[in-house]
Amino acid sequence: MKKEEIPQDESNLSKSNVKELCYATDENGNYTTGLSTGWEPKTIALENSINAINERIEEAKQNIKSGKASPIVYFMELHRMDWITLADYVGMWKWRVKRHAKPSVFKKLNQKILQKYADAFQISVAELTNYKGA
Numbered sequence: 001m002k003k004e005e006i007p008q009d010e011s012n013l014s015k016s017n018v019k020e021l022c023y024a025t026d027e028n029g030n031y032t033t034g035l036s037t038g039w040e041p042k043t044i045a046l047e048n049s050i051n052a053i054n055e056r057i058e059e060a061k062q063n064i065k066s067g068k069a070s071p072i073v074y075f076m077e078l079h080r081m082d083w084i085t086l087a088d089y090v091g092m093w094k095w096r097v098k099r100h101a102k103p104s105v106f107k108k109l110n111q112k113i114l115q116k117y118a119d120a121f122q123i124s125v126a127e128l129t130n131y132k133g134a
Contacts, residue, residue, distance in 0.1 A: 001025070003034045011038020053080060064133030070106030071131040072097070075121040089120035 003024040019035035026032045057077045063069035076086050087094040090113075099105050100113070111125065118125045 003027075003032060006034040006036045007039035008036060009038045009040040009043065011040075011043040053077070061133040064131065067103055070101050070103050071128055071133075072106065072117060073101050074131060074133065075117070075123070075128065079121055081120075086120060090116040092116075 001022075001024050003026050006022050006024055019037055022034050022036045023031055024034050057074065060069060060074040060077045064071060064074055072086075076082075081089070083094045083098055087097045090097065100109060100117075114125045114128060118128045121128065
């Protein structure tokens with residue numbers, strides 16, 4: 001795209017006076033950089049993904065309240081992690097982390113394992129174990 005064609009659409013960036021660096025060509029065909037306040041398709045895609053994440057967070061809260069999931073699921077969603085990422089952070093197999101998402105198994109976890117999860121979520125063990133989906 002040419003430098004003068006860099007999108008300047010309304011976006012979350014333009015609301016905060018932040019601009020995104022883009023590559024474009026100048027009048028001589030050489031690559032250069034320019035600033036963009038936003039691009040409508042990118043804004044729509046970002047809003048959709050944020051809405052999907054927020055829905056998963058709310059679903060996790062409801063599952064904790066109803067006793068279907070442990071707080072691990074909520075904090076995993078809140079920190080935008082998936083099972084593989086969380087397993088890497090805590091240094092365990094994915095199947096084991098998924099098993100800890102069951103409330104009955106979560107209640108039996110020892111302090112060392114709880115601390116690994118708390119460290120991964122950057123919270124205290126008390127915050128992790130006392131979260132009830134509020």
